[in-house]
Amino acid sequence: MTAAAVAPLAGKRRTPWKQASILPGFPLAMGWTLTYLGLVVVLPLTALIVRPWELGLSGVWATLTEERVLASLRLSFGAAFLAALTNVPMGLLVAWTLTRYEFPGRRIIDAFVDLPFALPTAVAGIALTAIYAPNGPLGSLFAQIGIKTAYTPIGVYIALLFIGLPFVVRTVQPVLQDLDREVEEAAQTLGATNLQRFRLVVLPAVAPALISGFSLAFARAVGEYGSVIFIAGNMPLKSEIAPLLIVIKLEQYDYAGAAVVGLAMLFISFGALLAVNGVQLFLARRGRA
């Protein structure tokens, strides 16, 4: 239903962009919403979009192609991609167990999935560092087989695993819950093996949710700061994430340079999310065909 399709109630005060309604309070609610959004979101974002160009096009390019900037962007996006990818099967497994099996303490365990949402990132950061440091309980285990976890890109990856898991679990869970059991049962009656049922019935149904979960986890991981900087070690060119580089540039009063990195992050995330949406559309079309 479009606004034009509905005749205005009284003819007075016609607003072409809004449908008439008997409910009051639109000007107040809308006015407050727009003012607040304008001041808190739009104005600051305008600064982020405009300020990099103080450097001129060549200056922006020079900043973007700094070795240190490139390395940090590569690390942030690469580690976020790998962590989100790892979280897809792990999240599916957790969601499956929580929706398909009944066991004592299930609801408590279910509640714990959200802990990374509720635990402040700095707390997670120092706790993960304590665990994966060379003398920590898991870090020492890894050290025995010659893998250094904390203070390397692997540490960044571990922190992003922690941050991203609930996104995948919580997007897949409702889909698994609503999945029509009869279709699965029909497949079983018709002689499908368990693997076939999973691959041909369950997986296509949860695939869109898995992809949304992946993109949510990825988007969060790209910009993550608090849980990463303690465990990363922050060595330039090696384990320095892009958000940290923004902080460093600000500390050197290089506002425009910091804005360049921030804007680049925003653009790359945006492009990645567009690509994910494209994959999802493709899957949806193929499913309908």
Added chain:
Amino acid sequence: MTPIIRLPGLAPLMLAATLAILGVLIVLPLGVVFQQAFAKGFAAYLEPLTQPDALSAIRLTLTVAAISVPLNAVFGVAAAWAVARFEFKGKSLLVTFIDLPFSMSPVVSGLVWVLLFGAQGWFGPWLQEHDVKIIFATSGLVLATVLVTLPFVARELIPLMQDQGADEEAAALTLGAGGFTTFWRVTLPNIKWALLYGVLLCNARAMGEFGAVSVVSGSVRGLTTTLPLHVEVLYNDYEFVGAFAAASILACLGLVTLVIKTLLEWRHSGELSAGRRH
């Protein structure tokens, strides 16, 4: 609920794998916070928490949350009223802008305020002339927190109010109730649990926010350090027991949030937006 896939041996295996993933990845870090905090006994745990710096960090965290959370709660209600009760052009664009802060890096959410109000920000010189301090001051912390936590309440209310529809409000108005009475007696009772849910999550994030506030705070010890920043300051000074002691307070905040959130999902699932129902 009976397990539909009957695979002998696989169910226990899946359960074991789930417990391993959640245990190692999620529960272990929580345990480590308390283990490290109490590593040198109870007295050593309490001592750093009674330092003036720690107390002022707790006070500042509470102040910042006490300003930002109500602002975003009022915004959330206003935005939900506009979006869920009226049809207008550009609605999806508006909702995109409301969601936008969720997809921004916390550091960028801090950076944008420095670009506006920092020493070399757009309004920096004017602020300096008039002796107003925003960056490296409480108001900067509030602005950064407000931006980061802006979507929480609106995100809970909009889908719920869209589900509920406007019938009850329309009935109240037809029966002669005024706009304010209708909101107070009809709308608010219908959305109160979802509002509480949103405020709860908003508050947890506001008190625990680190990246955005660290950019605007300048970490002046005892002046502009919130509790999460205080954790960082102590940690970087190798005062590990103190850092984990402060972190344990934040971990408790997270646990309390989780408990209330879970209770709301169990008891009032019908009155939360569909995605929150268990």
